[in-house]
Amino acid sequence: MFKTWQPRFEAWVTRGQHPAHDPVRLERRRIYILPTRYGYAFAALLFVLFLWSVNYSNSMGFAFTFLLVAVGHNSMWQAHDTLLGLIIHPGSAEPVFVGQEARFQFRLENPHPQPRYGIGLQWRDLLPSYVDVPASSTVVATLAIPAERRGWLRPGRIKVLTRFPLGLLQSWSWVEFTSAGLVYPQPRGRRPLPTALPSSSGGGLHEQGPGSDDYAGFRPYAPGDSPRRIAWKAAGRSEQLLVKRFTDQARPELWLDWALLGDDPVEARLAQLCQWVLKAENEGRRYGLRLPGVTLPPGQGDSQRRRCLEALALFGTE
DSSP states (O other): OHHHHHHHHHHHHTTTOOOBSSOEEOOGGGOEEEEOHHHHHHHHHHHHHHHHHHHHTOHHHHHHHHHHHHHHHHHHHHHHHHHTTOEEEEEEOOOEETTSEEEEEEEEEEOSSSOEEEEEEEOTTSOOEEEEEOTTEEEEEEEEEEOOSSEEEOOOOEEEEEOTTTSSEEEEEEEOBSOOEEEEOOOOOOOOOOOOEEOOSSSOEEOOOTTOSEEEEEEEOOTTOOGGGBOHHHHHTSSSOEEEEEEOTTOEEEEEEGGGGTTOOHHHHHHHHHHHHHHHHHTTOOEEEEETTEEEEEEOSHHHHHHHHHHHHHTTTO
């Protein structure tokens, strides 16, 4: 029954809250507290002890019952204050593929001189991830969220909770941020890489290794250029580093083209293109990507791989 009205209760409580760009500080009006199942059992025990003490007019029974009531009251106070004033910073996640888990990292900041124990972050009905936050310091809590579809993954409402110190009561609050993680299509498909074709640039200039055709002058140095290609003699006569350029008109170009996949469904095409991108990168090939409305020129390396996977992830979503 609780799971039936829980989403409605969350929506009603957070109706005035909007996704935040900045860190969120938990104030009293944002914190809620209720007994756990152990708390309800504890309350039932107190009721039985009280009836027994009244029935037998037992002063020791009254003293023991009121002592347990004080313990429960102190537990409620500490559970509330464990969250009070805690600052939650927006989380970020590295890109993942569909079917994996996006690991969002939230920073929990404790500005008070007392440590906070057993603070958990929970997404929907998954198990919480617990951390302890030392006094006047910050820790990182990682929350794993399943990536079920490509595009931007926004966690939505995150529950911040604690059952410290005795587990009799749970204190919690909800936070929501605008941050998101990128989810790439799942690499899947059986088609081999397309055939690489000679460059159609008609004499474009490309950097080559040993054995390149013709020397074609210099260009300014860019981060990532090999030191072997730097023109050190020319650099001695100039304040700017220069890199040698060579021509290679017949260099093959590998194009990963949407049109090559015929009438396959959209998601199947994206999965196959994703697999091609990873395979071309693993083989050290220069490759470009063509999608309807998007063309990424041939390149190589992590930046090219990231641009292609991002284009596949966001295709048709913007």
